[in-house]
Amino acid sequence: MFENNMAVFVMPRWSRGLLPYWGRYVAGWDGIFSFALIDKKLEVIQQRVDDEREVEGEYLTYLLSNTQMSMGDVYGSIAELLLAGMDTTSNTLTWILHLLSKHPETQERLYGEVSALVLADRSPSAAEVTGMRYLRAVVKEALRMYPVVPMNARVIAEKDVTVGGYQFAKKTSFAFCHYAISHDEDAFPEPFAFKPERWLRDGRKRPHPFASIPFGFGVRGCVGRRIAELEMYLVLFALVRQFDIKPEPNVGELKSINRTVLIPDRQLNLHFVDRRRGDAA
Numbered sequence: 649m650f651e652n653n654m655a656v657f658v659m660p661r662w663s664r665g666l667l668p669y670w671g672r673y674v675a676g677w678d679g680i681f682s683f684a685l686i687d688k689k690l691e692v693i694q695q696r697v698d699d700e701r702e703v704e705g706e707y708l709t710y711l712l713s714n715t716q717m718s719m720g721d722v723y724g725s726i727a728e729l730l731l732a733g734m735d736t737t738s739n740t741l742t743w744i745l746h747l748l749s750k751h752p753e754t755q756e757r758l759y760g761e762v763s764a765l766v767l768a769d770r771s772p773s774a775a776e777v778t779g780m781r782y783l784r785a786v787v788k789e790a791l792r793m794y795p796v797v798p799m800n801a802r803v804i805a806e807k808d809v810t811v812g813g814y815q816f817a818k819k820t821s822f823a824f825c826h827y828a829i830s831h832d833e834d835a836f837p838e839p840f841a842f843k844p845e846r847w848l849r850d851g852r853k854r855p856h857p858f859a860s861i862p863f864g865f866g867v868r869g870c871v872g873r874r875i876a877e878l879e880m881y882l883v884l885f886a887l888v889r890q891f892d893i894k895p896e897p898n899v900g901e902l903k904s905i906n907r908t909v910l911i912p913d914r915q916l917n918l919h920f921v922d923r924r925r926g927d928a929a
């Protein structure tokens with residue numbers, strides 16, 4: 649679906665019946681909807697209603713029981729949640745693992761932090777992983793270098809505004825180019841270097857808080873931010889604690905491309921060497 653996204657944006661409407669991109673785009677969405685299992689879930693809920701059994705408790709049930717939402721709204725809401733929630737964290741984790749594999753000294757420092765926690769057969773708590781400063785800095789730096797949502801936009805609807813001395817009439821559309829902003833040399837010296845240390849609160853001058861805002865900001869900022877961060881901390885904690893992550897020697901220079909989310913331009917292969925046994929997975 650993402651592959652045909654650009655074509656849908658730039659091509660005129662009349663071309664949709666003539667060129668193959670539109671069919672592929674619609675088929676992509678159909679795949680997402682069927683993957684999201686909305687229709688299947690609908691059948692289950694309907695069955696429960698027919699059997700006069702209790703229907704409650706789940707997000708989709710909640711949406712379906714909301715009389716102000718059309719079926720289009722429900723499909724859109726579930727698909728958005730799945731898209732916003734999966735491609736973002738999975739691609740960010742891909743970038744982080746790639747960066748760690750290329751920077752063994754960073755990985756060792758991170759290993760030092762995560763291996764210091766005594767667990768004895770239990771999982772770390774949210775507070776424990778969130779309290780790991782270097783782990784947080786690694787995620788923040790990776791999102792600066794590879795903001796998985798590379799662009800988003802806003803229309804100032806209500807009134808004229810002045811920003812930095814420039815005046816903008818109401819209804820002006822603003823595009824935020826997160827990738828460009830977070831590679832600004834003035835805010836981040838050596839912007840293409842992976843340096844989690846920039847984010848540590850250890851007395852050094854830290855970057856401006858708005859110089860990298862991969863989750864957006866304000867009332868329409870990412871609603872899933874805390875879930876996303878926690879999920880990534882937990883996955884990284886488990887992986888780095890158990891494995892030494894090494895790059896595939898022939899992978900070459902990985903480039904990022906914009907497919908609505910920022911993805912690598914080729915398949916990434918990594919070697920996961922079990923720290924306890926020295927086996928590669």
Ligand code: HEM
Nearest residue numbers: 732733736737740797862863864865868869870871872876
């Ligand atoms: C690395 C992970 C993620 C990043 C970098 C990210 C980034 C973003 C950004 C930049 C926006 C647009 C904010 C704006 O327009 O100001 C957004 C919106 C949104 N995100 Fe995330 N996101 C991530 C993970 C997630 C997860 C895990 C979920 C769900 C569990 C989620 C749900 C949403 C939703 C529903 C919106 C739309 C909010 C609205 O329109 O009001 N995101 N995200």
